[in-house]
Amino acid sequence: MGSGQATLCAQALPADSTRIERLASLGRLWVAIREFHPSLAYRAIAWDEALAAAVPRVSAATDRAAYAAAVGDMLATLGDPVTRLEADRPAEPPRTRGEPDPHSWWTADSVLVVSLRNSADLEDEYRTSERLSSIADTVRLARRVVFDLRMTAPGGGGIDWELGESGIMSLFTPVPARAPDQRGRMHSGFVPENGQTSGGYSSGFYTLDGMTVPAGDSGASARTAVLLVNDRSIIPEAMLALHAAGRARIVAEGGVSDVGVVRTYQWALPDSLRVSIRLTELLEAGGPLAPLADSVVPPSSSTDSDGSARDPGLAAAVAAFAGRPTARPGAPDWPVARTTSSPRDPAMAAAYPALPYRLMAAFRIWAVGQYYFPYRELMHERWDRVLAQAIPRLEAARDSVEYGLAVAEMATHLHDSHVWINSPALLAHFGTGIAPVYVRMIEGEPVVTHFMSDSARPSGVRVGDVILAVDGEDAHARLRRVERYISASTPQALERIAAARLTRGPVGSTVRLRVRGAGNAVRTVDLTRTQSWEMTGRTGPMFRVLPGNIGYADLGRLPADQVDSMFERLKDTRAIVFDMRGYPFGTAWPIAPRLTRADMPPAARFIRTNPMSPDTTERDQLNFTQTLPHTDKWRYLRPTVMLIDERTISQAEHTGLFLEAANGTKFIGSPTTGANGDVTVVALPGGVTLSFTGQAVRHADGRQLQRIGLVPDIPARPTIAGVRAGRDEVLERALRYLKATLPAQAGR
Numbered sequence: 001m002g003s004g005q006a007t008l009c010a011q012a013l014p015a016d017s018t019r020i021e022r023l024a025s026l027g028r029l030w031v032a033i034r035e036f037h038p039s040l041a042y043r044a045i046a047w048d049e050a051l052a053a054a055v056p057r058v059s060a061a062t063d064r065a066a067y068a069a070a071v072g073d074m075l076a077t078l079g080d081p082v083t084r085l086e087a088d089r090p091a092e093p094p095r096t097r098g099e100p101d102p103h104s105w106w107t108a109d110s111v112l113v114v115s116l117r118n119s120a121d122l123e124d125e126y127r128t129s130e131r132l133s134s135i136a137d138t139v140r141l142a143r144r145v146v147f148d149l150r151m152t153a154p155g156g157g158g159i160d161w162e163l164g165e166s167g168i169m170s171l172f173t174p175v176p177a178r179a180p181d182q183r184g185r186m187h188s189g190f191v192p193e194n195g196q197t198s199g200g201y202s203s204g205f206y207t208l209d210g211m212t213v214p215a216g217d218s219g220a221s222a223r224t225a226v227l228l229v230n231d232r233s234i235i236p237e238a239m240l241a242l243h244a245a246g247r248a249r250i251v252a253e254g255g256v257s258d259v260g261v262v263r264t265y266q267w268a269l270p271d272s273l274r275v276s277i278r279l280t281e282l283l284e285a286g287g288p289l290a291p292l293a294d295s296v297v298p299p300s301s302s303t304d305s306d307g308s309a310r311d312p313g314l315a316a317a318v319a320a321f322a323g324r325p326t327a328r329p330g331a332p333d334w335p336v337a338r339t340t341s342s343p344r345d346p347a348m349a350a351a352y353p354a355l356p357y358r359l360m361a362a363f364r365i366w367a368v369g370q371y372y373f374p375y376r377e378l379m380h381e382r383w384d385r386v387l388a389q390a391i392p393r394l395e396a397a398r399d400s401v402e403y404g405l406a407v408a409e410m411a412t413h414l415h416d417s418h419v420w421i422n423s424p425a426l427l428a429h430f431g432t433g434i435a436p437v438y439v440r441m442i443e444g445e446p447v448v449t450h451f452m453s454d455s456a457r458p459s460g461v462r463v464g465d466v467i468l469a470v471d472g473e474d475a476h477a478r479l480r481r482v483e484r485y486i487s488a489s490t491p492q493a494l495e496r497i498a499a500a501r502l503t504r505g506p507v508g509s510t511v512r513l514r515v516r517g518a519g520n521a522v523r524t525v526d527l528t529r530t531q532s533w534e535m536t537g538r539t540g541p542m543f544r545v546l547p548g549n550i551g552y553a554d555l556g557r558l559p560a561d562q563v564d565s566m567f568e569r570l571k572d573t574r575a576i577v578f579d580m581r582g583y584p585f586g587t588a589w590p591i592a593p594r595l596t597r598a599d600m601p602p603a604a605r606f607i608r609t610n611p612m613s614p615d616t617t618e619r620d621q622l623n624f625t626q627t628l629p630h631t632d633k634w635r636y637l638r639p640t641v642m643l644i645d646e647r648t649i650s651q652a653e654h655t656g657l658f659l660e661a662a663n664g665t666k667f668i669g670s671p672t673t674g675a676n677g678d679v680t681v682v683a684l685p686g687g688v689t690l691s692f693t694g695q696a697v698r699h700a701d702g703r704q705l706q707r708i709g710l711v712p713d714i715p716a717r718p719t720i721a722g723v724r725a726g727r728d729e730v731l732e733r734a735l736r737y738l739k740a741t742l743p744a745q746a747g748r
Helices: 003-036 047-060 064-076 125-139 160-166 237-244 312-322 355-372 383-396 400-414 424-430 454-459 475-483 491-500 560-570 588-595 651-663 720-724 729-741
Strands: 103-106 112-115 144-148 182-188 202-208 224-230 248-253 264-269 273-278 280-284 295-297 420-422 437-442 445-451 466-470 510-516 522-528 543-546 550-554 575-579 602-609 621-627 640-644 666-669 679-684 688-693 696-699
Touching: 003 047, 003 064, 003 182, 003 264, 003 273, 003 355, 003 383, 047 064, 047 355, 064 273, 103 125, 112 125, 125 160, 144 312, 160 237, 224 237, 224 312, 237 248, 248 312, 295 312, 355 383, 355 400, 355 679, 355 688, 383 400, 400 420, 400 424, 400 688, 437 491, 445 454, 445 720, 454 522, 466 475, 475 491, 543 560, 550 560, 550 729, 560 588, 575 729, 588 651, 602 651, 640 651, 640 729, 651 696, 666 729
Parallel strands: 112 144, 144 224, 224 248, 248 295, 550 575, 575 640, 640 666
Antiparallel strands: 103 112, 182 202, 182 280, 264 273, 420 688, 437 445, 445 466, 466 510, 510 522, 543 550, 602 621, 602 696, 679 688
8 A cells, every 4th residue: 555545544534433433323322212212112103214314314424513413303203302412502591680580570460470480590509499488478378370481591400399398389289289100111131022031021111100299278279370381491390290280280382391300311422412312201191191281372582571461471371370270180000001113114124234224233232232231241342342343344244144244243242152143144154054973172173072963974974083174174264264253151162152163054065074083094074964963962861870879860861851750760879970061951940959958049140131221330230049949859968960061051051050059069071151041132134133141140159150151170071082982081080079079888
């Protein structure tokens, strides 16, 4: 590259960096609103399409104004005045000339007007509280009171505390009055979007009780109020309580919103832009509150608030006393919010989605890591940076395969062995067939450890063969290429998954392996790829008595309905070896309670994320302890060990937690995968799904399991020579351990 080209690249980089950060920030904003804006749970809002429209505009934005316009138009899709792009902060409004707010005065027809318009005047909480307490004495003399809340400028805080101290609101209600309740979105883990899970994840609403205004004096029933507001007003919650109870009417100049009453979150964007995000909505009879205003009048251009003749808004407020306020509907009945979906853009469903939807995949993966992944603190990466790095790759993806690869590569940064990208394009690209031999990494080499189909036997491949090349590609180079798209909790998990995928290709195709066998003889063998899969290669009885009166149970094959038979067969043994080098069939629950004298001891600790807000500086979590089940069956109280290796994953590791909690079962072998917790699934554009661990699981004493695995008490690994000789060196090590530790004779 010449110096001129280098200079041009250096000049272009900051601009592209800005563009990428704007897109990433747009996506993060879109996600935050998608997950936490209450309306999106039940209203048909084309929120996906709003993002799709905004992406090209943000990407092309050459200045702050264009960027802001694109964001603003996306937010406008919600039709929510609270969720909006905040205007640049205006200069603080000047204090009122003459008597500052709050102040009161009488109209010619004996209506008391209480002015609460100038936020600058109200900033002094102590003075405001004192003045309101004084005004309360005047209110006791009134029968009709207008509270003028028409703010002269947006912004400013509420005066709920000061009103409460003054007791003014109680002067309008003879019985306690309750403000509308609020509800917001919350999630307990991530509800799977494809299939089911045993995790018990849910999404729904949390509710906040509205504040209650206590009953007032004997004259309260004779007083009524009108709240005069505009689109900049922040209505105190106590006034909303009067409105809900039918003790006040609301007259709006131009319009009004519930801003300042509902909960919001301030979201920062590049270019010093700020977005207010609604987190809660007011409720009425179990559903969203009807429009706040009882009547709407045109905005007034007059600044004179001392004479109703020249203030049409105030005149309308005074006229509103002619109508009798009516109570809003009663207590909520909490109907279930029904989600309605808008028509989907066909570009989203296409195997190769349009660019905005390809980026949406990255945004949704970011949402997983940001809000729902229970092991976020173990990722040890800047998650926002991962998103920014993924955007150019997704932009550059030329077809469905490259799109799938970009998605898979981003997902690897979760470092979770439960992550699985189900992409039709990737399945076709890599193939769903494998050689009918099981491959494990042993002594740093990919080694054939057993046959998964009898079709492999006549091919010339032998157990213990080291694979040197696959279809002419160096085996280790192929492993590195495969690993790029694998999310793995631990190094041993990465090796296991990569070795299993080493020979992938189309079902029925021929895979050519160059292997090295005993005596370093190198040969080439051809096998037909199949979908056969058998992880352990173990045969013989699932439970039996080994020499030395040691029981053995293969939990990788034992069904739950055979547990009682297993215990009966092994009840007189001196110890039991539980072989958990594979995946179990739910046998931990009936086995572990029978290994301990204790009833229902703690077995595992669970942690599930419960996001209720875009704010992740403090994470809401559900923590609970899982105990062993109760059993009335006889107990086996002799020593037990469990064989483990990199094939021990998820429920298999949970089995280890159960046996550990029951009787301190010793682990023998090599570290396990280090991925436990019920799996859940997120759907991505293009028919792609991504699975991930939905809740964290730890040892009963709180020790970390994820990204570590079960750690053996007695390390033992197979060797290539041992595999070739047909030995099970891990089982042999377990038997030596038991022989050395068991007494010469074991009593019942």
